[in-house]
Amino acid sequence: MKTYQDLLAIGESDAERMDFVRGLVTDHLASSMYKMAKIADDYDRQCNTTIVNFQRALFDLQGRPVNDIWSANYKLASNFFRRFITQENQFLLGNGVTWKNEETETKLGDDFDTRLQKCGRAALSAGCSYGFWNLDHLEVFTMLEYMPLVDEETGAERAGVRHWQLAPDKPLRATLYEEDGYTDYIWVKGEGRILNEKRPYIQITANSEADGTEIVDGQNYPTYPIIPFWGNPHHQSELVGIRAQIDAYDIIKSGFADDLDTAQIYWILHNTGGMDDVDLQQFIQRLHINRAAVVDDAAGSAVDAHTVDIPHEAREKLLERIEKDLYKDFMALDTDSIAAGAATATQIRAAYEPINSKADEYEYCVREFLSHLLDVIGIEDEPSFTRSVMVNVQEEVQTLVQAGSYLSSEYVAKKIMTIFGDIDQIDEELKKIDEEDINRFSEEDVNDDRRGTSTNESEAGTA
Numbered sequence: 001m002k003t004y005q006d007l008l009a010i011g012e013s014d015a016e017r018m019d020f021v022r023g024l025v026t027d028h029l030a031s032s033m034y035k036m037a038k039i040a041d042d043y044d045r046q047c048n049t050t051i052v053n054f055q056r057a058l059f060d061l062q063g064r065p066v067n068d069i070w071s072a073n074y075k076l077a078s079n080f081f082r083r084f085i086t087q088e089n090q091f092l093l094g095n096g097v098t099w100k101n102e103e104t105e106t107k108l109g110d111d112f113d114t115r116l117q118k119c120g121r122a123a124l125s126a127g128c129s130y131g132f133w134n135l136d137h138l139e140v141f142t143m144l145e146y147m148p149l150v151d152e153e154t155g156a157e158r159a160g161v162r163h164w165q166l167a168p169d170k171p172l173r174a175t176l177y178e179e180d181g182y183t184d185y186i187w188v189k190g191e192g193r194i195l196n197e198k199r200p201y202i203q204i205t206a207n208s209e210a211d212g213t214e215i216v217d218g219q220n221y222p223t224y225p226i227i228p229f230w231g232n233p234h235h236q237s238e239l240v241g242i243r244a245q246i247d248a249y250d251i252i253k254s255g256f257a258d259d260l261d262t263a264q265i266y267w268i269l270h271n272t273g274g275m276d277d278v279d280l281q282q283f284i285q286r287l288h289i290n291r292a293a294v295v296d297d298a299a300g301s302a303v304d305a306h307t308v309d310i311p312h313e314a315r316e317k318l319l320e321r322i323e324k325d326l327y328k329d330f331m332a333l334d335t336d337s338i339a340a341g342a343a344t345a346t347q348i349r350a351a352y353e354p355i356n357s358k359a360d361e362y363e364y365c366v367r368e369f370l371s372h373l374l375d376v377i378g379i380e381d382e383p384s385f386t387r388s389v390m391v392n393v394q395e396e397v398q399t400l401v402q403a404g405s406y407l408s409s410e411y412v413a414k415k416i417m418t419i420f421g422d423i424d425q426i427d428e429e430l431k432k433i434d435e436e437d438i439n440r441f442s443e444e445d446v447n448d449d450r451r452g453t454s455t456n457e458s459e460a461g462t463a
Contacts, residue, residue, distance in 0.1 A: 002027060004149040004158045007178075018192050021176050021185055025163045028147035037126035037143035040237045043246070044085065044125050048077040050243075051250035056258075066278055074257040080246050080323075084330045085124040085238055091333075092359045092366065093117045095386040104381045109137045120366065123231035124238045130160070131369065132177075132226045133376050135202060141226070148228065158224050179224050201225060221376050229369040233361065242329055249322045256315050270302040331358040352389055359387060 002024055010016040028034055042049050056073050096113035099105055105112070115131075115138040122129035126143035133139075141162055149159040163174040172187040173195075184196035200218030231238060267284070269275070275283070287293055295301040327334045331354040338351045363385065370383050401412075413429060 002149065004151045007149055007159055014194060017176070017183075018185055018194070021161055021174050022187065022192060024147055024149075024161050025172070025174055028161075028163070031147075033127070033143060036237050036240075039243075040081070040125045040127075040239045041144065043081040043239055043243070046077050046079050046082060048081075048246065048250055050247040051075050051077050051254060054251065054254070074254045076250060076254045076257060078246060078249050078253070080249070080326055080330075081125075081239055081242070084242075084326075084332045085121060087332055088238075088355065088358060088362060089117060089121045089124055091355055091388050092362055092385055093120055094388045097370070098384045098386065099381050100384075101381050104379055107136075107377065107379060112138055115140055116366075119229050119369075120231075120362075123229045123365070124362075125231070127231055127235055127237040127240075129229045129231075130226050131229055131373060133221070133373060134225075138373070146226075148226075156224075157226065157228060160226055177224075177226055180220055181218075222378070223372075223376055225376050227369055227372045227376065230365045231362070232365065238330070242326060245322055245326050245329070249319060249326070252315055252319060252322075256312070268304045270304070272301060328354075331355055348389075356387070 002020075007017075007020065010020050039049050042052075052075055054073075054075060055067055093113070093116060097116065119129050119131050119138070119140045122140060122142045128143055130141040130146050130148070131138050132141060145164055146160055146162045148157040149161075150156070151158050159176070159178045161174055161176050163172065165172045174185045174187075176183045176185065178198075181198040181200045183194065183198045185192060186195045200220050202220065203218045234240075267287075269280075269283070283293070293303050295303055324334075326332075333352060333355045338348055343351075366385075367383065374381060403412075417429060
């Protein structure tokens with residue numbers, strides 16, 4: 001494992017630094033964290049590694065394995081992992097971040113919430129992702145492309161290398177990020193060179209007709225601008241702990257499909273003791289193709305077909321049990337449990353309690369990331385989050401209306417708009433409410449004046 005001190009030890013020699021970066025890329029690709037991140041990425045893309053690589057095998061009379069290329073071999077990959085991490089991430093970050101100061105949102109950029117969601121999702125999948133503040137926007141580095149260098153004394157990340165390569169026969173690109181700037185490298189057919197010399201993160205340029213665009217000055221951030229975003233306090237992929245259950249579900253479901261496809265009928269061959277398992281599979285394959293079999297009556301050979309009912313109840317119950325356990329163990333929300341009927345507000349809150357608890361833990365990681373990011377940018381603010389929840393709309397609205405006499409109209413309007421998902425229109429609706437209040441009060445004043453005038457005229461007539 002290479003550290004920040006190893007980078008300092010090689011000095012400023014270009015050749016040694018290039019070799020160091022190349023070695024760091026190699027180490028990263030061979031590391032356990034990279035391999036786990038790659039597996040998690042496969043499950044996230046519904047290319048579940050275990051079931052995709054699963055291959056049925058037969059054994060001949062000598063006990064040698066032979067790939068079973070004759071039987072059905074369905075590979076049904078479930079989508080649990082993608083569903084779970086998407087649900088957890090969007091539950092907390094789906095409505096964006098709310099800041100106390102309006103200027104903060106402007107400084108972070110219009111697409112900050114989208115990039116933060118992308119960064120959080122990558123962190124849940126691989127265990128960690130990295131946010132790079134690039135002048136005026138956030139860039140996201142995944143575990144599959146970035147390798148940090150940690151300070152041996154403080155444990156803080158003070159440098160790192162981002163690398164990418166489109167194909168084995170294409171050039172390898174890498175960028176070494178340090179506190180005082182970054183350097184670009186490239187390797188073409190094994191030969192490396194510096195693509196761009198070290199440059200500061202914030203560059204000041206000047207434009208002229210004679211020289212074009214020219215960098216005239218630059219500066220760096222107060223701290224290292226690439227911040228780790230951990231997906232949980234354990235600093236590991238969310239796939240850890242539930243992978244075996246996902247694999248069991250995929251294998252049982254796929255095996256069930258295989259049996260339904262091939263085991264509805266089986267054959268008994270008489271006087272064919274010389275056939276081994278491979279011969280028998282070839283016999284079945286020929287039956288599938290030709291729909292006919294040839295036997296030698298003189299040798300006493302015969303073929304009998306028998307049908308069998310596929311046992312399914314035990315498998316279905318086991319699949320249901322595994323699915324239920326997956327939701328429990330991941331602390332995810334099973335919407336089927338509350339969507340089947342008209343669930344009350346209390347039942348909905350109870351169903352949300354596990355994911356609420358997990359989101360609380362996840363929120364600590366998000367806040368830590370945002371705190372370090374604001375330090376880099378030079379902003380003092382505090383974030384807050386609005387979680388996405390399913391509610392019994394009628395019951396929630398009735399409760400708010402009944403409590404309206406004790407609450408401000410602005411608060412009631414905001415809560416109702418949030419329930420209906422019209423958060424973006426809150427400011428416009430509040431403005432309309434204010435205008436209606438002003439108009440109503442104005443009409444009441446006019447009516448009061450009219451009633452006062454009418455009373456005075458009546459008194460004058462009486463006199």
